[in-house]
Amino acid sequence: MPERQFGEHLDTSSDSNGSRDPIGFSKNDVNISLPNPARIYDYGLGGDHNFASDREAFHKLLEVDPDARTVVRSNRAFLRRAVRFCLDQGITQFLDLGSGVPTVGNVHDAAHEMNPDARVVYVDNEPVAAAHTRRLLQDQPNTAIIQEDMRDPEAVLNAPETARLLDFSQPVGLMMAAVLHWVGDDVTELLARYRRELVPGSAVAISHLTDEDLPEQMRKVEAIFDETSTPVTYRPRSRASELFTGFDIVEPGAVYCSEWRAEPEETLAEPHRTKIWAAVGIKT
Template sequence: MAGVPDWVPSQIDWNQPSVARIYDYALGGAHNFETDRRAQDAALEVFPHLNDAARANRAFLHRALRFCLDRGVRQFLDLGSGIPTVGNVHEVAQDIAPESRVVYVDHDPVAVTHARSMLADDPNTAFLHEDIRAPHRILEHPDALRLLDFDQPIAVLMVGMLHYVNDASDPQHLLRDYRARMAPGSYFIASHLTSDLPEMRAAAPFFDDSRNPMTLRGRSEVEALLGDFDLVEPGVVFTVEWRPEVPPGEHPERSACYAAVGRCR
């Protein structure tokens, strides 16, 4: 098609928003389409802080990664990683510990195409085109087994992703499948959009036409999902409240996402 950027895979449906591309747009990226921007802009009309929430989520990711790295973790499985932007997991990890190994997973074709191009020269990273709801395919994938030693501590990430796993997909069972392969001393890093904020509940329907509609959950529901992990302090809090480097301000709820890091016994 004339005028289509060379990074766009041929199988893309231009008319359906993608959560990966919407998040890319919220973070100021360039790998998104008009349909993604319309969905995000409509949601911003009812929740003007939504882009700030995306940036707060990204900042939480970086703090949680450094937390794990400080405790000796050197391998990472990023589930639902989305489209690569500045400050990816491998960039943060390898800046601190160059030997760090990272496996990314996403099923969005734009994310897959862009990431594989970006990571082509890094032997310590891989990108799997898989659905996070198929843990057996991910955990037994040759590239995952090449880079990750599941007998050693690992950090598994589902940052901004659990709210795309609906109740019918049984997120509790899904997390237990991943937890079963994590060695003692491993960490689980998660963030989840909240249903406790009226503005977030009002914004969520604007994403119902995307490939992955949202299932918002409250704090107690997020805590229940993470029940198989020992939550490190401060437990389940808004992203800006999780071990902040600067005071979180007067309205931490505007970050819209609960965040937590859990440890495996």
């Protein structure tokens, strides 16, 4: 099977022998008929690492939410701004949980624009996301991908890649962009475990889907994700103080992501159209 080039959509429906793809995942590792949020997100951003089922799911989202592309793009823009904020605070190492499929605006892209020596560890358990990230990072010595579930902090924190690249005696930027809404369980203990690893001066950046201003529309969105590999769980901005226990939330607080320290061209007249709130906190 020839090596697939970036710019081609993944579609292995014609290859049913279970062979291993050159970038490192087996066809048996991935149920291509079941949409996956990471790959849906990739397609929404204009990426190429998705299957027909993911594209179909995103077009279903567009039917109930015409702003679906605005949602994913606004979140990605927040992530870039949060990385830059961390660098301005002197943070030069990042742990990106639930990093998803590599596409426009990765953490290391944003970080290396300001500091080529910044170190980044990505974490994702989705085989396509991990395989493509691994390939993307082949020539990036200051970056790595761990194929683990972020809900298993011990596996993440004890991974060889984490030990090689991150020094937890120094501040770390913990990035959790558009990932906690895929965790249906109580996330407070999960956050507490990662928080214990961080020294004062570390930062955590969280963005999260909410249904608080558009409940009827978001119920339709929820129904679509119920048919994917990972259902969605909404949490309102009022939960921010709980999620940021042990951190001082910086200005402007928990706001829709297009409002968080956005450039003029990134702002929206109706910020709630992003359906994602965002905040950044500094550990005290």
